Amino acid sequence: MEVVRGFLCVVSVFVALVSDRFAVLAAFSQSLDSDFTFTLPAGRKECFYQTMKKDASLEIEYQVLDGAGLDVDFFISSPSGQVLFSDYHKSDGVHTVETEDGDYMFCFDNTFSSVSEKIIFFELILDNMSVDEDSDNWKEYVHGTDILDMKLEDIMDTINSVKARLGKSVQIQTVLRAFEARDRNLQESNFDRVNFWSVVNLILMMLVSAVQVYLLRSLFEDKRKIRT
Numbered sequence: 150m151e152v153v154r155g156f157l158c159v160v161s162v163f164v165a166l167v168s169d170r171f172a173v174l175a176a177f178s179q180s181l182d183s184d185f186t187f188t189l190p191a192g193r194k195e196c197f198y199q200t201m202k203k204d205a206s207l208e209i210e211y212q213v214l215d216g217a218g219l220d221v222d223f224f225i226s227s228p229s230g231q232v233l234f235s236d237y238h239k240s241d242g243v244h245t246v247e248t249e250d251g252d253y254m255f256c257f258d259n260t261f262s263s264v265s266e267k268i269i270f271f272e273l274i275l276d277n278m279s280v281d282e283d284s285d286n287w288k289e290y291v292h293g294t295d296i297l298d299m300k301l302e303d304i305m306d307t308i309n310s311v312k313a314r315l316g317k318s319v320q321i322q323t324v325l326r327a328f329e330a331r332d333r334n335l336q337e338s339n340f341d342r343v344n345f346w347s348v349v350n351l352i353l354m355m356l357v358s359a360v361q362v363y364l365l366r367s368l369f370e371d372k373r374k375i376r377t
Contacts, residue, residue, distance in 0.1 A: 185272075188267070188269075194258040198254050199255075199273060201249070206276040208243070211271035212269070213331070214330045214331045219335075221267055221269060223258070238261075
């Protein structure tokens with residue numbers, strides 16, 4: 150019985166230690182990312198707003214997936230109304246802003262085009278959005294380090310490294326999907342153009358052939374009147 154009680158005691162200490170450590174890891178700041186795809190009509194401008202905190206980071210990447218020229222005007226402004234970045238007639242772009250408290254506005258402008266609408270993809274990556282905690286607070290959660298030879302710092306470093314690499318992989322895959330969509334739209338547009346001009350050339354060739362046959366037949370026709 151003493152052996153069983155000792156074993157149960159060790160298991161309970163291990164469970165408490167692991168649960169406390171996972172509670173600490175859950176409190177660490179995380180980066181947030183999201184992506185959107187929308188249609189921007191001709192002659193229109195669409196604006197979006199993102200609330201940010203001080204000493205955080207806002208990264209935005211955009212691409213024009215479809216539309217004549219594959220270009221759009223873009224600008225991002227601070228909460229005070231100051232324009233931080235602006236692009237004109239660009240097909241893609243990436244911008245990073247060190248933020249302050251307030252709402253940041255970024256707009257896509259297609260007013261220069263009166264005919265063609267644009268399909269636009271953009272991705273937002275927000276870093277350091279959670280409130281930083283005292284770096285020494287995690288020590289109060291650590292118990293029984295003499296029983297289990299585990300280092301919290303190593304676990305934290307490993308998990309943060311894996312999380313960062315997974316997040317980077319997701320971002321790269323999202324961007325690659327956007328590039329693939331744009332390339333597919335270009336290929337379909339080129340395919341339609343090739344088919345159209347092929348039909349036009351075929352019709353012209355048939356007309357030219359008919360005219361040539363008519364002219365050749367007219368050369369060999371005897372139009373003189375025969376008197377009897």
